[in-house]
Amino acid sequence: MMKLHFKPHGDGEPIEVAIQKTDTKDHDCYQITLADRQAHAEIESTGPGAGWLRVQGRVLPFRILKKDGMLSVWLAGKTHKLELIDRTARRSTGSTAAAKQSHLQAPMPGTVLKINATPGAAFEAHAPLVVMESMKMEMTLSAPHNGRVKDVRCKPGQLVEMGAVLVTFAEDGHGGAA
């Protein structure tokens, strides 16, 4: 018996999948327990990261990819993202991001076109703070909530990487002049 714990990417409760091999022959057959549900499943590999499942006669080709610590599973035309939770690990999963944002990040690589933020200035939720261009499309990065600018870390014309911090926000009750 082997137990694995997955967390759906984004929100969602961890899910336990218990698997038990039921067959010692060539085929890989398993008894699966998933919450209160049980199923008999077979798996077969058809290539690197590719295979099919057979559950109750239904054949389900899948593809699987592990990237940036995340598992993506393509199944019947949909891609599902999962995190594998290591219940035995010492280190934290690192996926517990701060609930409130402390900065504005570049959602993808691109060029900064325009900045509507100066250190100390207050802003309202949805206010356009930075205009970027990426893949030949212009996009406006808006404030996630009301707040105040702490620091501006980019300038117009600058090429920025994905995830680059463009603007930092003052912590609640702190920051520059009104």
Added chain:
Amino acid sequence: MMKLHFKPHGDGEPIEVAIQKTDTKDHDCYQITLADRQAHAEIESTGPGAGWLRVQGRVLPFRILKKDGMLSVWLAGKTHKLELIDRTARRSTGSTAAAKQSHLQAPMPGTVLKINATPGAAFEAHAPLVVMESMKMEMTLSAPHNGRVKDVRCKPGQLVEMGAVLVTFAEDGHGGAA
């Protein structure tokens, strides 16, 4: 400078290919010497066993496979088979088969249908010795030269592997009654 020696599968003289890297940047560019011919070539990998060559502007996608000690190179719609000759190796290549055949082998897996050979019997070149069925097709295995049967190692109805010895031939001047 690195030198490799290839032998075309089947007949053909070994060919020396000398390669010298000419570029230390990202791209893999080489100076190639092949008999009296020189060429500048670039190579790029596009996947496992796949890539393209660029020789004098011409782009040549290729696929390559090493199987049973043989290299197969697919290039521009044709597959070429090569042996890599190890000039430093101690062991022999193992590809020097006896010039005269001492036996009849199954060219592929299948079922023996009929045997026209009895130990000691003489046969002429092209005489049908064994009839096999494989992939639902009947095929006749004929004698490679004049000779005499030494031993019959299969029987009708038998399922045989590829390469199985079906009939052995007596050595020259020896063998059973005329």
Added chain:
Amino acid sequence: MFKRVLIANRGEIAVRIAQTLQQMGIKTVAVYSDADRRALHVQVADEAYPLPGNTSAETYLRYDKIIALAEEHGVDAIHPGYGFLSENEDFATACADARITFIGPSPDVIRDMGDKIIAKEKFVAAGVPVVPGWSGDVTIGIDALKKEAAKIGYPVLIKAAAGGGGKGMRVVPKESDLASSIEAAQREANAAFGDGCVFMEKYITRPRHVEFQIFGDSHGNVVHLFERECSIQRRHQKIIEESPSPALSPELRTKMGEAAVRAAKAIGYTNAGTVEFMVDADGHFYFLEVNTRLQVEHPVTEMITHHDLVRAQLIVAAGGKLPFTQDDLRQQGHALECRIYAEDASRGFLPSIGTLEHYVPPAGPNIRVDSGVSEGSQVTVFYDPMLSKLIVWGRNRDEAIARMDWALARYVVMGVTSNIEFLRTVLNHAEFRAGRLHTQFLDEHKITAPIAAIPDEALIAAALAGRNGVASSRSAATHDRGEASVGPWQSANAWRAF
């Protein structure tokens, strides 16, 4: 319409049938042998059930097991594909007994057309010309048979009464070969069809093989969907098919099509079928046989008519009317099909088995590949070595040939040996380009696998790929479980030693 259809077949035809079924909103149920556990036809189905064993006799021919699975899993209808049970009267009858629709003609028609002697009689009765021949009990003895053969005139052709596909066929050039040829044909027919019954007919020199696609429904409608010329054959196995035939004038096409429909109507033909003819150098045509199933080369017809024949089979089998009338049908442009086999043309076309380490079919506008395999698939000894069919369409024959040649040159098959280079040799032969085809084309023009000199670029690729670690084997990467996979280049000592 049906809700769940079982496909009693494997390989490319099972994959192709599943596509139409699924696009019609019908659930597909596959069956598979042990050897086919990882086969493509299993992966594309909605459900799949095992048929234990490997040989056809243990698996895809076991109609008792197939019908039991169909009953167990609520299947409405069974599509037999081609080969296997597709022309088996007993299977069609057993389906009817189990109240499962057999997608094909009635058991009676299958039986009659399956017996080439009866089929010939029926077509003679419908006024269709046939090849002169003799049929009867071969146990009358070799002397009597020699007399009959002499009456027909040599060369004479021995054929199996049951089945097709070149099995149980022998050409007899002269009297002294008659006895051994009859014996061999009987043996092969017995092995292939469980029926050693054979007959003789006049062997027509350099005939073209031209067949007409026919289609009937249960409301008495029968149409033809024009011809396919399938003259390029090796050991009576078609390898290149096309439509229109370069040999048919519009008048001859009309005449042959009408003959095919007339005979089909006379026997109450329903569903898809093919009437095969020989056409001699003077444009005379002779009935050969009827195939009471979807033909391997049906995509050629689909590409020139823009109708899906599997869809039409389902409509007709469900009691519907044919989705086209004779007047609706047009022959547009030119379609060509090449059958891609795992076989080694340089070794007498021996089937080649193994893993498809590289498999990249060509793609592009007006190119269709009906493939039964994908990269990593196993080609086994148990079944027919056809990997796929490559079908192209062009506005005319020259354009179709150019497209086919382009596509074949880009079709990567490695791990097993394929007939792709052989097909390109045929396609680029001046007589093929001129459309002067006949069934002895390959023998007469002594077309063999080309022996290509190794170009410098192949040596450079081999040398640089080894140097750079580009080369690797798929099976090494895929099938090693549990331990880190090492590419074959790394383990090639000689390679790294320099």
Added chain:
Amino acid sequence: MFKRVLIANRGEIAVRIAQTLQQMGIKTVAVYSDADRRALHVQVADEAYPLPGNTSAETYLRYDKIIALAEEHGVDAIHPGYGFLSENEDFATACADARITFIGPSPDVIRDMGDKIIAKEKFVAAGVPVVPGWSGDVTIGIDALKKEAAKIGYPVLIKAAAGGGGKGMRVVPKESDLASSIEAAQREANAAFGDGCVFMEKYITRPRHVEFQIFGDSHGNVVHLFERECSIQRRHQKIIEESPSPALSPELRTKMGEAAVRAAKAIGYTNAGTVEFMVDADGHFYFLEVNTRLQVEHPVTEMITHHDLVRAQLIVAAGGKLPFTQDDLRQQGHALECRIYAEDASRGFLPSIGTLEHYVPPAGPNIRVDSGVSEGSQVTVFYDPMLSKLIVWGRNRDEAIARMDWALARYVVMGVTSNIEFLRTVLNHAEFRAGRLHTQFLDEHKITAPIAAIPDEALIAAALAGRNGVASSRSAATHDRGEASVGPWQSANAWRAF
């Protein structure tokens, strides 16, 4: 006919053009940026030459370098594809100066049609209805502009005079937004086309986008190849196209086609072009603009007419007559195209970059994939994130939609996020199925990426694949050179710990 043609483009269109050239026996010459060194369009060409750099401005827009390469390598003609230099009058002129044929209309026509204001005037002169609007010098000041906008009536649309593809466009619902919208549109137009000139017109609510494919030769022949409806757009970028349009009666089709041809004749149009119209709910149509190039969605027209538009472009560019007359042309069946983008519908359609770790396009009869990538390709930040176009044909619209949905459900893209699931949501929307399309369709029906609950089977697959070592990343296997590659599953400690 030309002997050697350079394709001054990349991605799927470069691959698609190469196919036609090669099948016509013409050598293809590719160019490539540093980022595209491993791109598919390089691999399918006969020859390829580098354009150093990564951005479009450094590479595919550098026509001086492209013409120098063409001259150096004996090129007869250049095909510009779409985008990049395809509608650049200076490039067309420079080609003519270098005595290399530019495959497209004359520089004069490109210039006139490239300026939307001039284009509109020319079409008005030819009696084609246009949308009411205003054009002039925007530096007249915001108050004067507000007056003009009020005359037209809100909502008003701001558009860039140069270029297309949704860049430099803004809808202005009310006067208070006018100034900021004009500023944004000018900035975008300047960045995209180096020309900040914009104009205003009446914004038609819920219009359909219906365009006509036109084709002219140098002998004065101009025809249309029917319409394409491209109403399903996101930020003015087409994502689903089809033909016939569900909205056009035969009479309206004839009327619009005649208007397109009449205008094209009036301006001496040669080669392939597209006349775009808006059609309102009452069936009134208004001229939008002319695209003087092969359109992204041209395969839709190829599938319903069975003509190869690239081939026709080459014939016409070489001075030949159009290979079809208006009477030859028939609109057969129904074709649909979906554009497959590397973008994340759940994150505001942000382009997604990375390696295509798994890439398996669907295949089957009447399915065409024009792909610019293959498994292992890199999607970079430098170019448009369109991966491919999936085009299907059916006998009617329902059949085409069913086939498209089937194909999308089988299209594997992993490593970057694609819009495939979003496309399926659109395709399965009741209003889409009913053919009630307009350019605000996606916004009005609030179509967003579906959030799918994770099915048990996905969890089982993840668990068992890890257990069995099935999962592995392509990049780990491919791009590690020199050292033994270890699959990611083996290195996932948590995985093996249980």
